[in-house]
Amino acid sequence: MEKQSFITNDAVVLGLLMLVLAFVFKTSSSSSSFWKKFYGVVPSLLLCYFIPSLFNSFGLISAEASGLYKMASRYLLPASLVLLTISIDLKGIIKLGPKAIIMFLAGTLGVIIGGPLAILLVSTFNPDLVGGAGPDAVWRGMATIAGSWIGGGANQAAMLEVFGASGELFTIMVTIDVIVGNLWTAVLLYGISKADKIDAYFKADTSAITEVRDRIENYRLSILKIPALPDTLMVLAVAFGLTGLSHFLADYIVPFIQSLPAHWELDRFSLDSGFFWIVVLATTFGLVLSFTKARQLEGVGASRLGSAMLYVLVATIGMQMDLNSIITNYKLFAIGGIWMLIHVIILLVTAKIIKAPFFFTAVGSQANIGGAASAPIVAGYFHPSLASVGVLLAVLGYALGTYGAWICAILMQAVAP
Numbered sequence: 540m541e542k543q544s545f546i547t548n549d550a551v552v553l554g555l556l557m558l559v560l561a562f563v564f565k566t567s568s569s570s571s572s573f574w575k576k577f578y579g580v581v582p583s584l585l586l587c588y589f590i591p592s593l594f595n596s597f598g599l600i601s602a603e604a605s606g607l608y609k610m611a612s613r614y615l616l617p618a619s620l621v622l623l624t625i626s627i628d629l630k631g632i633i634k635l636g637p638k639a640i641i642m643f644l645a646g647t648l649g650v651i652i653g654g655p656l657a658i659l660l661v662s663t664f665n666p667d668l669v670g671g672a673g674p675d676a677v678w679r680g681m682a683t684i685a686g687s688w689i690g691g692g693a694n695q696a697a698m699l700e701v702f703g704a705s706g707e708l709f710t711i712m713v714t715i716d717v718i719v720g721n722l723w724t725a726v727l728l729y730g731i732s733k734a735d736k737i738d739a740y741f742k743a744d745t746s747a748i749t750e751v752r753d754r755i756e757n758y759r760l761s762i763l764k765i766p767a768l769p770d771t772l773m774v775l776a777v778a779f780g781l782t783g784l785s786h787f788l789a790d791y792i793v794p795f796i797q798s799l800p801a802h803w804e805l806d807r808f809s810l811d812s813g814f815f816w817i818v819v820l821a822t823t824f825g826l827v828l829s830f831t832k833a834r835q836l837e838g839v840g841a842s843r844l845g846s847a848m849l850y851v852l853v854a855t856i857g858m859q860m861d862l863n864s865i866i867t868n869y870k871l872f873a874i875g876g877i878w879m880l881i882h883v884i885i886l887l888v889t890a891k892i893i894k895a896p897f898f899f900t901a902v903g904s905q906a907n908i909g910g911a912a913s914a915p916i917v918a919g920y921f922h923p924s925l926a927s928v929g930v931l932l933a934v935l936g937y938a939l940g941t942y943g944a945w946i947c948a949i950l951m952q953a954v955a956p
Contacts, residue, residue, distance in 0.1 A: 690940015
């Protein structure tokens with residue numbers, strides 16, 4: 540049942556979210572000593588999530604009644620992916636080496652084995668908490684979190700369909716997914732401010748990342764110019780034109796895949812999800828354009844507009860969080876916390892072994908936990924020119940999400956009391 544809120548008009552909600560974003564970025568770029576100290580402790584991106592979550596938690600707005608998240612995820616996200624990848628230095632990213640992929644796969648492994656291990660640990664002192672039968676079996680709900688934490692919303696919906704968690708259980712699990720995931724994002728954002736010290740401790744070599752960052756930044760400066768109206772309209776035409784094309788093609792691809800023999804089990808790779816194809820196609824179009832003259836659109840602010848669209852999405856993600864549910868379901872949140880802790884431990888151990896830079900740790904984790912919505916944001920928080928690395932890893936997460944979540948669910952079912 541939808542909760543009542545003070546503001547029900549989405550136009551007003553969008554205006555409120557834009558005011559929040561403007562306030563955060565205006566104050567974060569302020570020369571005031573107070574704001575400099577404040578943002579030295581609290582990352583600006585965290586506020587873009589947290590303030591809208593307060594609006595939702597206190598009933599000012601209602602995420603359930605709003606259509607803004609769907610609008611942002613279906614329209615603004617693919618458009619931003621086009622613009623963030625249009626200036627990508629693919630050869631440079633390849634030169635980053637295998638550590639980015641290794642850290643991403645370590646994050647995936649952490650989710651797959653973290654779920655069953657969390658159930659095993661909790662069952663030793665409170666078996667009823669991770670028990671249940673039929674559609675209310677906790678492992679069924681946790682399977683949907685696994686889908687989200689390895690891939691994204693499409694993978695989560697696939698796990699709900701496959702394992703059939705009850706509506707009430709799924710609602711709780713979605714809240715755990717969003718809040719625990721965003722709390723971990725907050726930790727990562729804080730870690731970014733200490734990245735140099737972390738890299739020194741891990742004895743990580745960051746020279747390849749620095750080289751790619753500088754190369755992209757130098758290219759951007761070489762083509763930079765003050766955009767005129769035709770320039771801005773061209774950027775928007777490319778972004779939303781290719782977003783429209785992605786939707787158009789997805790509307791034909793998905794029914795075709797659904798018509799193929801069921802024993803091919805393409806749904807396990809989210810290949811029957813329209814959202815998956817929209818994200819993949821938009822990213823692919825951006826990559827193709829990066830080899831053409833369209834790459835020069837970066838000089839008139841392509842990635843800047845793409846980042847603005849992403850931050851609107853971030854605000855709509857934040858408004859999905861209801862902090863009150865932590866109090867009412869705190870025991871189940873403990874399971875999510877343990878699960879996330881296992882994911883983190885595996886990431887950090889892997890990073891220590893291969894001496895991976897914190898950039899790969901953070902982006903590899905978010906490409907799993909946050910998907911295409913937050914991986915480029917976290918990557919861009921290191922430096923705007925690195926956002927495309929997050930985009931590419933997030934797409935890999937969508938491809939592996941349902942398969943990895945299915946394995947996780949089977950393991951959780953096997954160990955559930």
